[in-house]
Amino acid sequence: MSINKLINSRKLTDGDISHVIQMAWEDRTSFESIQERTGLTESEVIQLMRSELKPQSFTLWRTRVKGRITKHRALRSPEMKFHDRKTADHRRANC
Numbered sequence: 001m002s003i004n005k006l007i008n009s010r011k012l013t014d015g016d017i018s019h020v021i022q023m024a025w026e027d028r029t030s031f032e033s034i035q036e037r038t039g040l041t042e043s044e045v046i047q048l049m050r051s052e053l054k055p056q057s058f059t060l061w062r063t064r065v066k067g068r069i070t071k072h073r074a075l076r077s078p079e080m081k082f083h084d085r086k087t088a089d090h091r092r093a094n095c
Helices: 003-010 014-025 031-038 042-052 055-066
Strands: none
Touching: 003 042, 014 031, 014 042, 014 055, 031 042, 042 055
8 A cells, every 4th residue: 555545544644644753763662552543553654654754764763673672562571661552741851
């Protein structure tokens, strides 16, 4: 499915696309969480990132997430105590 058909079939707004991109860049937000929130599978997120990012940015992102265990819940160690289902508040100061 082309990215335009995907966006139209899911009725994704510009804000939704921006939110998916933000979640995809976050190390602790798994692809499963993205799918629960938006309905986009991992391959659809990759397709969206490829279409929305500059080629070099996409390459950097892909390299970054390819071997990252935090992007898949099943690969995580049980000692990881963060909750990727919570939405980050980026307006809050990092104190």
